[in-house]
Amino acid sequence: MKMSRFARLCLCAALPLMAAACSTPVKAPDYTAFRSAKPRSILILPPVNHTPDVNASNGLIAQMTHPLAEAGYYVVPVTVEIETFRQNGLDTPDDIMQAPAAKLQSIFGADAALYTTITAYGSVYQVVNSTTTVTASSKLVDLKTGSVLWTGTGTANSQDVGEASGAGGGIVGILITAAIKQAVHSLTDQSFRVAHVTAERLLSAGPPAGLLYGPRSVKYGTD
Known part of the structure; x- marks a missing residue:
């Protein structure tokens, strides 16, 4: 099939833009304040949930200690933190x-706190597919100065935990597969x-833009 002149022109115009987008490096954040503060311990605050799923905050915070510990930081135990907040009348993120x-610094003695929003x-059931997605953003705040x-x-989504995205058997098969996936995800x-x-x-x-390594990491001070 021959490509129309208009389509060729559009393709020629798009190629340089695509190449530029692919070659643009990720800009590294400014770590000046981070290096100056040198936090050793982190308090993970319960994430604020901006989704309809009531389990979101608990589901994510349960997964956040491990990567911070692996990065070389002492993390205030989440169960201790939650109970302390509860005893002081703070029940919601x-x-x-x-x-x-x-x-927060006076109560927990942590150097920094992690504030997160989900x-x-x-x-989500999308007619011909069902996918599970979790997206969150965080900021690390110096508890002594309040600086970010x-x-x-x-x-991440379902495919990142090994779930196939395709389905066969025509449109009916695709719809049935999507409905089954939605039910399985819920269960x-x-x-x-x-x-x-x-x-x-x-x-x-x-x-290119991750946390700096903490003092318990063998890579501390190399980034």
């Missing part, structure tokens, strides 16, 4: 987010598995 940084969590040391975003809490990948991507250390 939104209320906890309003607590002054200096107060914007996607759960399975680092910001990042992480996302097996697929979001929890996807949240693990999201947390690892969000809180990984190292280039």
